Amino acid sequence: MWTGRTQGYFLKHIEKTRSNSDVTRNSRLAAVKAFMRYVELRLPSSLEQVHQICAIPTKRHDQALVQHLTMKQIRAILGAPNLSTRLGIRDRAMLHLCFAAGLRVSELVDLSIESVSLRHPPRIRVCGKGRRERCLPLWKETAADLRAWLSVRGSPRTPELFVNAAGNPMRRAGFEYVLEKHVRAAALKLPELRGLCIATPAEA
Structure with missing residues (x-):
């Protein structure tokens, strides 16, 4: 059974020998603590060791400031998709909805057609973290882009609003691929976007 001291050696090892960051160190510690809580239930005799490990504090670290996009940058990205193609219309609608509604990627890809109302006033119903709904x-402009997408979406057998080229539900990796592609295209005209590019190999 690990003790608090053994765990301390492990944390020093991943920091010094493996050069893990403070964030990674804390995530490893959180995983060990979660396992220790399981051990506590299954092996009551280990209670003292479990408490020693669970008492190890997380390491404080600087958190990078989350960058935001200017309206000029947003419009450059929204202008990147080719609206003469079906997938370009989809990409524009996805990006516009994500920007305008401030959606998490998981909320965007899980959004169903039934959650969208384009009648006056246009709105969407989102189920977020903790199963909390918000309207x-x-x-x-966002509603217009959604109408354009719905007009060419077709009838794939899935309730999700956004689908990939094969007609299957859009996934997080797929959206990240789409975003990366259009950020790169927009960066050709607006060089300040180059630092925002991410690398996510996926098919969309």
């Missing part, structure tokens, strides 16, 4: 109004 969000849409800008006229």
Whole structure:
């Protein structure tokens, strides 16, 4: 059974020998603590060792400031998709909805057609963390892009609003691929976007 001292050696090892960051160190510690809580239930005789390990504090670290996009940058990215193609129309609608509604990627890809109302006033119903629902109004431009996508979406057998080229539900990796592609295209005209590019190999 590990003790608090043994765990301390492990944490020093991943920091010094493996050069893990403070964030990674804390995530490893959190995983060990979660396992120790399981051990506590299964092996009551280990209670003292479990408490020693669970008492190890997380390491404080600096958190990078989350960057935000300017309206100029947003419009450059929204202008990147080719609206003469079906997937370009989809990409524009996805990006516009994500920006306008401030959605998490998981909320965007899980959004169903039934959650979208384009009647006046246009709005969407989102189920977020903790199964909390919220109703969000849409800008006229965003609603127009959604109408354009729905007109060419077709009838794939899935309730999700956004689908990939094969007609299957869009996934997180797929959206990240789409975002990366259009950020790169927009960066050709707006060089300040180059630092925002991410690398996510996926098919969309």
